[in-house]
Amino acid sequence: MKYWALVFTLFSHFACAITLDELQQRFTQTPVIRAHFEQTRTIKDMPQPLLSQGDMLIARDQGLLWDQKSPFSMLLMLNNTRMVQIINGQPPQVVTAENNPQMFQFNHLLRALFQADRSVLEQNFRLDFQDKGQGRWSLRLQPITTPLDKIFTSIDLAGQTWLDSIQLYDKQGDQTRIVLSDHRLTPATLTDEERKRFDEH
Structure with a gap:
């Protein structure tokens, strides 16, 4: 009896185990993910961390807001061609692969992080994916390409159904933690306002 209980326990574990390929498939099959974010940036020699919060949207075909x-x-x-940043309603700052290739590469990488894009991640990092059980997972990224290896020591991703947190450790000893919550998959297409934001910028 104990033998079969052990077999069943092991089978259940392996049957529920998650892989990086399965995780990527889950993300790519979801057209739109919306979430709330809270970001904590701890900078060496600064007494208080820098806190920010807002909303994130990642659309499979359009990009990241x-x-x-x-x-x-x-x-x-x-998106695939540019990065646009608008601070306090000021004129937009536009970054493309032509005018700032390193910054564009880094921001293109952000999309890969949120979408668990294995091919992009493997080009830039050594991957250590771990199934934590009960659907939870973690992924440690260690840079293997320049300039990422000059900026980051490692990047840790963790989640359950979706991506719940990103922890960035940089070479100067600073840390940035992004916590995602309230994930929403509906509506499955962009609203008129969301589409306008992508089209305008």
Whole structure:
């Protein structure tokens, strides 16, 4: 009896185990994910961390919207061709692969992080994916390409159904933690307002 209980326990574990490929498939099959974010940046020699919060949207076919609400307004839009940043309603700053290839590469990487894009991540990082049980997972990224290896020591992703947190450790000893909550999958297409934000910028 104990033998079969052990077999059943092991089978249940492996049957429920999650892999990086399965995680990527889950993300790519979801057209739109919306979530709330809280970001904490701890900078060496600064007594208090820097806190910010807002809403994030990642659309499989359009890109990433990062809509910071506080401590000041900042809208960041990323797609395959450009990055646009608008701070407190000021004129937009536009970054493309032509005018700033390193910055564009980094921001293109942000989309790969949120979508668990294995091919992009493997080009830039050594991956350590772990199934934590009960659907939870973690992914540690260690940079293997320049300039990422000059900026980051490692990047840790963790979640359950979706991506719940990103922890960035940089070479100067600073840390940035992004916690995502209130994930929403509906509506499955962009609203008129969301589409306008992508089209305008």
